[in-house]
Amino acid sequence: MTPIYLIQDRLVPKEEVRVSPDDRGYYFGDGIYEVFRVYGGKLFEAEAHFKRLERTAAAVRIDLPAASSELKKQLEQLIAANSLIEGTVYLQITRGTTPRAHAFPAQAEPVLMAYTTEVKRPVHMMQQGIAVVTMEDIRWLRCDLKTLNLLPNTLAKQHALDRGADDVVLHRSGLVTECSASNVMIVKQGAVITHPADNLILHGITRAVALRLARELGIPVAETPFTLDDLRQADEAFVTGTTIEVTPVISVDGLPVATGNPGPVTRRLQQAFEQAIASVIPQ
Structure with a gap:
């Protein structure tokens, strides 16, 4: 089964995922992330994870591409698309794609990417x-x-x-x-x-x-x-x-x-x- 990724608000096969060399996450590490645990096909402590994501985003001044409630729905769709029962969801949001410069870009759309991994309990x-x-x-x-x-x-x-x-x-x-x-x-x-x-x-x-x-x-x-x-x-x-x-x-x-x-x-x-x-x- 081909892994399905969430890119912005679209579910796509992994082979279609591309990272721009101008992505600030690629050359500055200018981004944020969360790792959600999945048990029985369900996100565990999702609300707490999203609150932390919102807090980090605000602190580093990255605009989330959607409300947490919408992001949760998208992650649930991603879990279903990959038939994940036990594992993790990795969610990453970078500041955007723009020519390399230390200062925040005046205009840049945040880049969201998420994927699932089957992880057994240790x-x-x-x-x-x-x-x-x-x-x-x-x-x-x-x-x-x-x-x-x-x-x-x-x-x-x-x-x-x-x-x-x-x-x-x-x-x-x-x-x-x-x-x-x-x-x-x-x-x-x-x-x-x-x-x-x-x-x-x-x-x-x-x-x-x-x-x-x-x-x-x-x-x-x-x-x-x-x-x-x-x-x-x-x-x-x-x-x-x-x-x-x-x-x-x-x-x-x-x-x-x-x-x-x-x-x-x-x-x-x-x-x-x-x-x-x-x-x-x-x-």
Whole structure:
């Protein structure tokens, strides 16, 4: 089956997709994006994703080509066209196509592109946990904006893989921020602790779901910075993300987190997340 892409407001076969060399996303990374999870053929937490898309678009001064309600309908049509049951939808909007110049173009129509990918849930990682390494976070100071400028994140991810780890935990002078493409949390004395949703981290949708579920379960939550020492001495640690869901961290820089096994609070959150997924899948 030929993959179908959404280009502007049209569904077209992948082979018809063209990227102009004058697209500002191509030569400046001048664009924004969202990655939506799909369970049972349905978008998960769509409203939250679109709110974040709107926030990022406003901050970088890109006009969305349509209202979020219309974009949602288009993504649902894209999902149906590709018969996607479980996976992701990638949505990207660049500032437009115009001759290269740093200043915003006086007239440029935003370029929208979206496609689907079949992605299975990472059951093994969620059950067994992952290993992480740490490194200094030297990215820019607007990490809360979901833009196309992801070279620092890809370098961080490769840094981890080169060292036999699954991901990297970033920190600024010892204060933990996030991972290469997910948020990180620790558990200490039964409480979940994670960096506040300020400009230093991406405001993860799964992060928000996990914190909401923790509060519903009566688990104390503290959105406050914690240190590398706190991470290494935590009772539990886990990461949250659109594709990784709620996944335990069992070692940091080669040393085990507590017993080196997924902890009970993480397991409770995983179970609650399973129920949240089940609630959106058509019966």
